[in-house]
Amino acid sequence: MSFIKTAASTLAITAVTATAAAARDNVQVAGSSTVLPYASIVAEAFGDNTDFPTPVVESGGSSAGLARFCEGIGENTIDIANASRGIRAGEIEECAANGVTDIIEVRIGYDGIVFASQIDGPDFSAFTPSDIFNALAPQVMVDGELVDNPHTQWSDFNADLPAADILAFIPGTKHGTREVFEEKVIAVGCEETGAHDAMIAAGMSEDDAEDACLAVRTDGLSVDIDGDYTETLASIDANPNAVGVFGLAFYENNTDTLKVATMSGVEPTTETIAAGDYPVSRPLYFYIKGAHIGVIPGLKEYAQFFMADELAGPDGPLAQYGLVSDPELAATQAMIEAEEAM
Amino acid sequence: MTDTPKTSLLTVDARTRKRNAAEKRFKAYGIVAIAIGLLFLVVLLTSILRSGLPAFTTTVVALEATITQEDVDAAEGQLLKTAAYEALLVAKVNEFLVERGSTIEVDEDFITDRLVPKTGATIREFYKENPDQIGQTVTFDLPASTRISRYFEGDLLREDVTDSRFLEVADLDVVDVMIDAGLITTAFDWNFITGTDTAVDNPGGAGIGASVIGSFFMMIVVLLLALPIGVAASIYLEEFAPKNRLTDLIEVNISNLAAVPSIVFGILGLAVFIQFAHLPQSAPLVGGLVLTLMTLPTIIISTRASLKSVPPSIRDAALGVGASKMQAVFHHVLPLAMPGILTGTIIGLAQALGETAPLLLIGMVGYVAREYPDGIISGFVDSNSAMPAQIYTWAARADTGFYEKAWGGIIVLLVFLLTMNLIAILLRRRFERRW
Secondary structure, eight states: HHHHHHHHHHHHHHHHHHHHTTOOSSOOEEOOOTHHHHHHHHHHHHHHSSSSSSOOOEEOOOOHHHHHHTTTTSTOOOEEESSSOOOHHHHHHHHHHEEEEEEEEOOOOOEEEEEEEEEEOOOOOOOHEEEEEEEESSSEEEEEEEOOOOBBBBBGGTTSSSSBBBBBEEETTTTHHHIIIIIIIIHHHHHHHHHHHHHHTTTOHHHHHHHHHOOOOOOSSEEEEEEHHHHHHHHHHOOOTTEEEEHHHHHHTTTTTTEEOOOTTBBOOOOHHTTOOOOSEEEEEEEGGGGGGGTTTTHHHHHHHHTTHHHHHSSSSSHHTTTTOOOOOHHHHHHHHTTTOO | OOOOOOSSSSSSOOHHHHHHHHHHHHHHHHHHHHHHHHHHHHHHHHHHHHGGGGGGGGEEEEEEEOOOOHHHHHTTSSSHHHHHHHHTTTTHHHHHHHTTTTOOOOOOIIIIIITTTTOOHHHHHHHHHHHGGGGGEEEEEEEEHHHHHHHTTTTSOGGGOOOSSSHHHHHHHHHHHHHHOOOOOEEEEEEHHHOOOTTTOOOOGSSSHHHHHHHHHHHHHHHHHHHHHHHHHHHIIIIIISSSHHHHHHHHHHHHTTOOOOHHHHHHIIIIIIIOOOOTTTOHHHHHHHHHHHHHHHHHHHHHHHHTSSSSHHHHHHTOOOOOHHHHHIIIIIHHHHHHHHHHHHHHHHHHHTHHHHHTTTTTTOOOOOOOOOHHHHHHHSOOOHHHHHHHHHHHSHHHOOOOOOOOHHHHHHHHHHHHHHHHHHHHHHHHOOO
């Protein structure tokens, strides 16, 4: 029995010291799975290049991350929340109610996606969200009626588009970009074509109609790509008529084989995305808990390291992985330096 | 007198034929069922091995470098020191290409982005630990990028390569020269077994080691809590407790708990251990506590079964010679039940080892198993992942290199589970007594 006694007391001691040992020396980050790849790249480089331990980056989604961020102050709460959207007023209130004030908002850069096709393929040079919706939705509006998608060629619904068979390679559901694709293209197209109103008129609730709007056709004309953009590129190479969804950075590295289409008349470039003109993009953020700066070692340094030109700049590893670098990087760097809260 | 038809055991009548046929059919169904089961097993194992074994080997590029004190100082002065160290390899690679009569000259991007990306930390670490090697010519064995190793292994053909940030067609000429010179080889990837998780753009460096340690500490917590609590509860319920409504209710509830889906324990753990008791996030201690809740019913049920299987004559004999109830239990019944208890415990542990769902909720997915714990307490309370959670994390990442790692992780996990089950079988064979 003495073994069990020793074991039990060891465990009791461990549990007691756990609270004491939690004088944590690493930065803890949680939140958006879209930001997770970038944060993990920075965290690894931060651990390799500084004397601080590698930060922990958990996924779980923007809302879950911000909820944990707002739980309170102290070593048992996270220091940074990653988010693929801005913090909401309600969340700031929730934070304030738990004593989390002095939140520093850092815009990492932008997540932009483009529609590209083979450089020698049909002339896909201008799309609108309605075009993409008409091509890819399972149900579309034809002559004012909501019907199962009859379109097989792009010219079926827009005479300006080439008479080529519809085939699109879109990000799979486990990609962060899928969300942008759904929100900024498919959902907008759904509204514009009137399919959304028609669904509600047909007796669907507002929520159901919004969900139904995000669906894509399953007859093989729209293909989910779960791998990286290289896989999409390989599929485009094999199918001259296909249109694929890429990150802007990826397209820019492959301009010799791909040509890009404008969206609602705006050409995707770093400038148009940064200026907010190109519609299919969104800013990515992380939020720092001001009260933890100086308490958790390496927190400010991590934020500074993240936003340094070498990482978040246009030639850095984050841009290589697909982030559209923020042209106002210098302002953000100065803001972190001054610990300016929102 | 009633008229009974004459029958003989030697002539087979219609009814017997029917019964025999039914038996034959049933046997055939059984064999078919087993064959289908085996077929699935074979398909599963081959696909696991085929997809997972490549994770255990790595393509290594042997690169020479002569790095001077000035180089080191310059690199240390940069923000991204590791990339600066990688760039220092360029000079020797170009010297090598000239020696081999090649007219190609490579630039820094070739080394840092496409040939051996993300290896700067290894080089920096080496010079930190061996300052006397500064200025000497050192050969580094560095893991090649995913695409170059696929090219080397013949999975990626030259005609399929298009210029991208990962690989340019012209790079392959340099790689061919290196292959001819024997600089590129395949080696067993110890780093996969011992290493830590890496960032999403570095599948080559990822290893499952840190999460194996995380799983180990969790299993210690489970063992230290679930075994004593489970055994004490079962001994009391089986040997001492009165049989009444209350103990019946407890019994029913233990059986019900054993069937509760594991994710429920995860939510419970999140609410109780993290949000209420403020134990640290993503810590193996919390993971262990959650898995203890999950394993307890299994251990209690198997312990009670093995206590029950000890014949009452043993108890009666002990009591008969004047032993107290407690002496009878601890001196006679418990030792005889021990093999069964241990087997049940190991099976419970193996079940806990493979459990992912509750760990998702207590923060063990993401980029978590990125450092080894430094010490025993740190092993319990510092953020870490566990094997199944690590596999889940890898499988969800976009880079195909991680997908391979996930399959490799499954093999490691299966090896652990098989070993534990084997120990359980051996214990049972060796110590179990039949009456």
